[in-house]
Amino acid sequence: MPEAQVKMNVRGAGEQASIIDVHGELTAFAESVLMDAYNQASDGQVRAIILNFEDLEYMNSSGIGLLVTLLIRINREKQTLMTYGLSDHYRSIFQITRLDDAIAIHDSEEEAVKAANSA
Amino acid sequence: MTEQTPQDETSEEKKQKPEPRDAAYWAQRIERLEVSDVPEGAANVNVQGRREVGALQGFGQLWQKTYRLRLTGIEETPEEVVRAWKEHFPEFQPPNSRFYPSMAGVAPGEVLFISASVGGMPVHTGVRVIYADDESFTVMTPQGHPESGWNTFSAYRDDDGVTVAQIQSLARANDPIYEVGFRIVGATQQERIWTHVLKSLAAHFGVNEPVTLEKACVDPKVQWSQTMNIWQNAGARSMLYTITAPLRWRRNKGAAR
Numbered sequence: 001m002p003e004a005q006v007k008m009n010v011r012g013a014g015e016q017a018s019i020i021d022v023h024g025e026l027t028a029f030a031e032s033v034l035m036d037a038y039n040q041a042s043d044g045q046v047r048a049i050i051l052n053f054e055d056l057e058y059m060n061s062s063g064i065g066l067l068v069t070l071l072i073r074i075n076r077e078k079q080t081l082m083t084y085g086l087s088d089h090y091r092s093i094f095q096i097t098r099l100d101d102a103i104a105i106h107d108s109e110e111e112a113v114k115a116a117n118s119a
Numbered sequence: 120m121t122e123q124t125p126q127d128e129t130s131e132e133k134k135q136k137p138e139p140r141d142a143a144y145w146a147q148r149i150e151r152l153e154v155s156d157v158p159e160g161a162a163n164v165n166v167q168g169r170r171e172v173g174a175l176q177g178f179g180q181l182w183q184k185t186y187r188l189r190l191t192g193i194e195e196t197p198e199e200v201v202r203a204w205k206e207h208f209p210e211f212q213p214p215n216s217r218f219y220p221s222m223a224g225v226a227p228g229e230v231l232f233i234s235a236s237v238g239g240m241p242v243h244t245g246v247r248v249i250y251a252d253d254e255s256f257t258v259m260t261p262q263g264h265p266e267s268g269w270n271t272f273s274a275y276r277d278d279d280g281v282t283v284a285q286i287q288s289l290a291r292a293n294d295p296i297y298e299v300g301f302r303i304v305g306a307t308q309q310e311r312i313w314t315h316v317l318k319s320l321a322a323h324f325g326v327n328e329p330v331t332l333e334k335a336c337v338d339p340k341v342q343w344s345q346t347m348n349i350w351q352n353a354g355a356r357s358m359l360y361t362i363t364a365p366l367r368w369r370r371n372k373g374a375a376r
Contacts, residue, residue, distance in 0.1 A: 056139075057139060057140075058139055058140055058141050059139075059141060060141060060144065060250060060252065060255065061249065061250040061255070061257035061269060061271050062255075062271060062287075064269075065174075065183075065269065065271075065287070065289045068173075068174045068175065068181075068289060068337075069183070069289075069337055071175070072181065072337050072338045087139070089138070089139055089142055089145075090139075092145075092147075092148045093145055095148050096145065096146060096147075096148045096149075096171070096249055096259075097173050097249065097259070097269075098171065098172065098173040098175060098176055099173070099175065101175055101176065102175045
């Protein structure tokens, strides 16, 4: 099976939020990388997870499925999921798949972090 | 000459950023389904004007089901398998679930009409192709469809180099009526449909192998806020459409005179 063409790193963003920087491709093969990053990001008192998509290079429909399962898991932990850095193309995909109904899309890291820490 | 500031450079970089390579594979965003040409034999009863609904919009429990069939012994690549799948998609369906693609076939943005029989009841609906590349295609359901979510049809090579055909469904029942139906008998019926599709695809390549199914309840909670999806229930509306067929026939006959 092909390797995941994605790297993710986790960093803190205030007292209640963590950012996961996504570098590369979001496809079915990214599942374990994404879940490992979430486990790391969710340590401690974190109430919001922010996905940084500035370096997202490719996403297929399986990638969207991954985001749904991540969202369900996050909601189960009473956390919220936000994003920033989506290009117009990927914003459109969020709208087509109606992920934007449940995942907040912000224009910048600053805006996302502010929203996360004031929620 | 004006010197560029770092901010200007960032703006310039953004403008020159190449289009992502998945851009051609995704459908365009639309508010509601608009259909201009209805294929012969299809019924545009619960498609025109409907919004698409994903795995987050339905009522019932969210299930992920993955059906796989190893196409042992064939030389065709995953791309060749998916090309055949797209070309023969309607033929691979069981008799109680007829698909009517448009002239453009399985391509991003195209609507596939569906006429099915569920427990003896007619269900006219459709799906829209939201993603299609050389190795997979994904359809998304509209309001009223029994499911709210996506089905992805794909092929890949496993670690032994065998081409595997896969159907993955991530969906909820669209409303309470469908949820009850799925829990009683619908889920089994649906599993039979996708098993039939994979077996038919395999038979096209001269293969007879078993289908494996993995299923996981991703979200066991129902979404009570989506109860009123009942108003768009395609099964109920299809029944009404069928019952009123004689009235339409009379009206059309009167108009023809």
